[in-house]
Amino acid sequence: MLARRFEVWGVVVALAVVALAVLLGIRDGAGGVVDALVWIAALATVPTLGLAGAAHAVAMRRMQRVKRHDLAIALVGLAAAAVVVVAVALAPTQPILATALLHCCWPAWVVGLAFAAYVLHAATSRPLAPGVAPRTIVVLGGALQGRHVGPLLRRRVERAATAWHAQGDAGVRIVVSGGQGHDEPRSEAAAMAEHLVEACGVPAAAIDLEDGSTSTEENLLLTRALGAAEPWLVVTSEYHVPRTRTLLARLRIHGDALGSWSSPVYRPGALVRELAATVRPARGTGIVLALLVVGTTLLGVARVAALVGGVATGP
Structure with missing residues (x-):
């Protein structure tokens, strides 16, 4: 649908x-x-x-x-x-x-x-699973700035950390998902995990790394291969939410997507990229x-x- x-x-x-x-x-x-x-x-x-x-x-x-x-x-x-x-x-x-x-x-x-x-x-675009408490929070990767998360990725990670803290002691796990780009010194997942622990107060024991993906679809497929419990809450940038919801539905993964803020100047061009990635x-x-x-x-x-x-x- x-x-x-x-x-x-x-x-x-x-x-x-x-x-x-x-x-x-x-x-x-x-x-x-x-x-x-x-x-x-x-x-x-x-x-x-x-x-x-x-x-x-x-x-x-x-x-x-x-x-x-x-x-x-x-x-x-x-x-x-x-x-x-x-x-x-x-x-x-x-x-x-x-x-x-x-x-x-x-x-x-x-x-x-x-x-x-x-x-x-x-x-x-509307929520796929409104009001359903997640068992896994998945953070999708993005460009690094040196060895650390860049501004766009940092907002995703911090949005995910806020959602994780809001679940209290429910045993929700966080999966950071992102491989290593050809021009990146380490995987995006490793940088995200580091930021969650050092800047967001999320214990390392609650974090799982998926560091082999190179696309949104691989993010989801490889995270599922880790055995991540459903339902998921997939955290990404707001312009990326509609396509993420489409992929969740197509892959029959129970869950929803949550968007983090992105610059208004960046959004129009990002939506053109989303169009190119969506239309098949x-x-x-x-x-x-x-x-x-x-x-x-x-x-x-x-x-x-x-x-x-x-x-x-x-x-």
Whole structure:
């Protein structure tokens, strides 16, 4: 059910965009509807993917590790917004050229609309097991700062420690889950355990280490392999909660996810990463979407080339 909520929101967003495009462009026939569709999709991308890219460009200055996907989020978001700005500037004098330019960038508009659907999906995420006391608290790993937990990971660990202390003497265990990155001097689990003991007052005897995972799914699978008692309370950053809940449901692990605070500047780009990690379309669906996007984009490129060629040759 949780895995399908994003698909439902995707359908809702797509239908809303198509309905508006029909309303605005039907007087000009099918071509008018398609042109209205690309303008709506492009304009919707600016406050979604464009804003996320701009925010992520700012957030990268404070990240412990900047990866290639971080650069991609920033560059694609900023580039998409720049294309829309150019199209809007051209529209009063060169409306056909402006529209053709937007048709060249359908991949970005599809991602922008998908991101809007994912934001709605995240906003409507609800607890899986409300009011159920956990037997295990699982803390998901994140980037280290040298040998110690970085700011984002520290907030996860301290949120987990608060939840553990709130359980009193119920015998709840904490599993710190995270392997060692290629640029990290030790495992994230070891750094988290150290912080729990030295800064949060959690006894070492209450902590179990899972130090072999490299992804969220591995976090959960390897923690289950340790024999961690259910139900679980999985502590992660707030933007990561919806995907964690989806994985818990898919892996049939009884429990829920709890979010720790993250910087508002970091969240938009992080949600784009969550979108990329969540969306796994069926092979047939992916092929159909890819063909539609590529076909529409090629038509846009052909229109721009024709218009530029006409300007170059003159009357």
